[in-house]
Amino acid sequence: MGEVFAGRYELVDPIGRGGVGAVWRVWDHRRRRYVAAKVLQQRDAHTLLRFVREQALRIDHPYVLAPASWAADDDKVLFTMDLVGGGSLAHLIGDYGPLPPRYVCTLLDQLLSGLAAVHAEGVVHRDIKPANILLEATGTGRPHVRLSDFGIALTKGEPRLTEANYVMGTPGYFAPEQMMGEEPDFPADLFAVGLVALYLLSGHKPDADALIKLFEQGVPNAPTGVPEPLWQVIANLLQPDPEDRFRTATGARKALLAATEMLPEPGIDDEMIEVFDHLGPLPEGFGPEGPFRTIRRAGADTKADTKADTDTGTGTGTGTGTGTGTAHAHNGPTPQPPGPQGPITPPPSEPPLFLSGSGSTPVPSGTSWVPFL
Amino acid sequence: MDAAQQDATARARELQRSWYGEPLGALFRRLIDDLGLNQARLAAVLGLSAPMLSQLMSGQRAKIGNPAVVQRVQALQELSSQAADGRVSAAEAAERMEEIKKSAGGSVLNTTQTTASTGAPTVRRVVREIQSLLRSVSAAGDIIDAADTLAPTHPELAEFLRVYGAGRTAEAVAHYEAHQN
DSSP: OOOEETTTEEEEEEEEEOSSSEEEEEEETTTTEEEEEEEEEGGGOHHHHHHIIIIITTOOOTTBOOOOEEEEETTEEEEEEOOOOSOBHHHHHHHHSSOOHHHHHHHHHHHHHHHHHHHHTTEEOOOOOGGGEEEOOOBTSOOOEEEOOOTTOEETTSOOSOGGGGGOSOTTSOOHHHHTTOOOOHHHHHHHHHHHHHHHHHSSOOOHHHHHHHHTTSSOOOOTTOOHHHHHHHHHHTOSSGGGSOSSHHHHHHHHHHHHHTSOOOOTTSOOOOBOOOOOOOOTTEETTEEOEEEESSSTTTTOOGGGGSOOSSOTTOSOOHHHHHHHHTSOOOOOOOOSSSSOOOOOSSOOOOOOSSSOOOOOSSEEEEOOO | OOHHHHHHHHHHHHHHHHHHSSOHHHHHHHHHHHHTOOHHHHHHHHTOOHHHHHHHHHTSOOOOOOHHHHHHHHHHHHHHHHHHTTSSOHHHHHHHHHHHHHTTTGGGGOSSOOSTTTTOHHHHHHHHHHHHHHHHHSOHHHHHHHHHHHTTTOHHHHHHHHHHHHSOHHHHHHHHHHTOO
16 A cells, blocks of 8 residues: 555555656546645645646646646645656657657647646746647557646746846747746747757757857758748747747747648558557556555544545645546556455445555555455 | 467467567567666667657567668678677676667657767766666666655656666766766
């Protein structure tokens, strides 16, 4: 049994790491489903907490992965999100190198669509880069982007809390005006989308500084492998002066759609791109229906009080958990051997609780393993 | 596996033989043996996802799509032959592998890259010392296991083990610098 956070979220296994915290697969005992959870130290969590309180309920979009709820325990804060299993655009490039232009257009169209929804709520993402653009594990089907990691996102026009916000972000995906410390604005995100586009088409991280210098002498020629109509759109996104760039994600999206129509049809020799399920099988003790639990033979579940119904945050229920479903389809059978002991007590009907407050509890003696459902 | 799939797999292996000198299953297994890796670690050094590595090894997929990965495969082949006949030590091989991992665009996988590597040779040396000490005590896989065990109760310690025991040098340098004050 894993550690239970805030009496509700049972940590299953680590599935990734961000700049400041770990991302875990967790079982939500209340909603009875697996979700992803980012665990942050309280001191790193302010921006996200504010984001969740103010925005998460409203930014509910198929191409956005925003934290849906939060819970606090001791000095840590946990943010939950849909479980998305297909890795990030960085993984996709690692596996396939440069991607076909039409495929890139699909990814960019979804990214811009999600970004338009974010901007519509007045939020500047500020950290758009391949590692923050996740994918549903769609296999060889149409890819499905989820723009994630709102760890340093800001509402436009709001005063910034700390000086540190100035230097946050990822070197290499900064817009020039962002580097000069100007107020965060939507076109800075669009510049980063331009860099992501080049990265997807070339297979390696573009040199933003060199690009900015090149643009001083006017729009450079299309790099090798970038079709001219598509380059027109990307070059506009990459204009060093934000005044010369698209003003909105929707505007960029329209231009991209027009350019896509002028691209050649995909060749039959194009490599088949498959977005793998990167989540491993569930570890021992967990099945598709949740963890297998131990119950005491006597006096079991005395702790199952109403705490389970205490709301731990805002915005729960955003999203539909599509990622969860896909991930599970590939998890295969998880062995669930009940213990060798005799008759197994069926779990009581009330919601079971693991209130462990301080780390993982050893399995008490005189218990038997029973499937969670 | 039905006959059509078997045919496809055989054809993929044949293609791999003509492109890479031998089927990738055999090639990768030799790298794993000679360099003391496991599949997860080999995937990390090559910059491939674990499912992709597995598809290439089993012949479900013939071609390595990313040219940067092909270059890393070649570099690792050279290193593994040197390791096999004792021309490089295990510690040197580990260090070389870190470099190969970062070569030719490998940095795109870094989540939070720092630009602090310039003008910090001493920090780098200290970090390398810590890395090689940790790795001389235990294999990277075991360190990751230990870190996973610690993670729920001691996340900072787990992070330390992961970064120095199994992460990139750049990541370790960033960690070191973040904790200097």
